């Protein structure tokens with residue numbers, strides 16, 4: 001019996017993304033994505049690794065869903081591969097849709113509620129060739145794709161997220177170049193950020209049909225200045241503005257924060273937003289997903305590169321708005337990604353969003369940690385990951401007690417998988433994957449998390 005119970009009907013899930021787990025990148029008509037191109041470009045991914053095989057989920061989905069069910073999860077967040085459903089970014093590939101129909105049927109069979117993300121960074125390459133997210137038309141292509149996917153699946157999928165982490169897709173993909181398509185232009189990055197939000201705004205009304213609920217999943221950080229000097233306070237304002245308020249205000253208020261718009265002026269941001277865009281974007285969500293990993297502790301530093309390590313090749317080119325900002329370690333323990341463990345930051349973000357953007361149901365759509373895992377006697381004892389998740393769930397429990405309308409939690413990730421620029425070098429999974437044999441081994445954290453889900457709370 002849980003002593004720290006969660007609300008009745010709380011969603012206890014895990015999350016994954018198509019390019020990171022599926023493999024089978026040419027099966028059944030799938031087209032190339034920008035991550036296929038990027039990962040096959042020398043020097044972009046550690047050890048030249050890619051998602052061609054990943055963890056073979058396209059073939060092993062039934063086994064993976066059965067494992068979710070046996071552990072006790074009642075929800076699963078996954079993403080649809082746009083180039084599997086629309087090779088080249090147009091039309092309909094029935095065989096690609098059929099995979100997701102099979103996957104959803106397995107989930108429902110196991111009593112697991114599907115939560116589908118439409119965009120988790122795998123843009124069809126042909127759309128990038130036509131300009132990608134800096135090109136306004138891509139937002140309209142996304143709305144068509146959303147319509148195709150929704151028509152095929154909305155009889156069984158009732159929870160939809162449009163875009164995963166538009167900050168990463170825009171600023172790492174087009175700003176620092178550490179993510180696909182690997183471009184390094186602040187002007188392109190700010191155009192991409194707006195068009196990703198426009199894509200959300202165009203698709204959201206379509207996704208509500210057939211009694212569906214729609215959300216988005218930005219990555220949000222607690223942000224703290226190293227001192228209360230004017231320069232450090234302004235550095236924190238800038239990072240909080242670009243990382244958090246830019247996306248929260250657009251999605252939930254239909255406006256951009258004036259200070260952030262001013263910060264982005266040097267990159268031509270004013271020319272990107274067309275009349276009516278923000279009315280399209282704002283106020284469309286039925287729920288907001290929050291991806292939370294850590295806190296940013298920042299200081300003003302004219303010599304700083306303005307980068308948080310997001311890949312082993314992290315470029316020195318700052319993402320727009322982060323010029324002359326240093327991201328420092330405040331002395332907390334760190335995960336294998338070098339990210340500080342700060343569950344207090346999750347409580348801070350949850351209570352802030354609930355206060356500043358009231359009456360929007362919230363989900364933690366990603367939270368988890370990479371640590372080095374070792375197989376011993378056929379098991380994996382990952383106490384650090386278990387402790388990380390327990391501490392962040394305790395923060396969620398406290399936030400709910402403080403009145404936050406939190407409806408669910410998705411651990412990142414269900415399986416060890418392709419960790420973008422780090423390839424297979426970082427393990428976030430509740431379930432260990434032997435990449436040579438594809439054998440799955442539930443870690444201690446998986447067994448523990450399943451018990452939490454079954455008891456609907458923490459001991």
Ligand SMILES: N=[N+]=NCCCCNC(=O)[C@@H]1[C@H]2[C@H](O)[C@@H](O)[C@H](O)[C@@H](CO)[C@@H]12
Pocket residue numbers: 017020164165168219291293308309310366412419420428
């Ligand atoms: N400023 N700054 N910050 C750091 C920028 C990197 C932030 N990375 C994420 O949030 C990604 C999210 C993604 O959805 C998932 O696909 C990734 O596997 C996880 C783990 O990496 C997280």
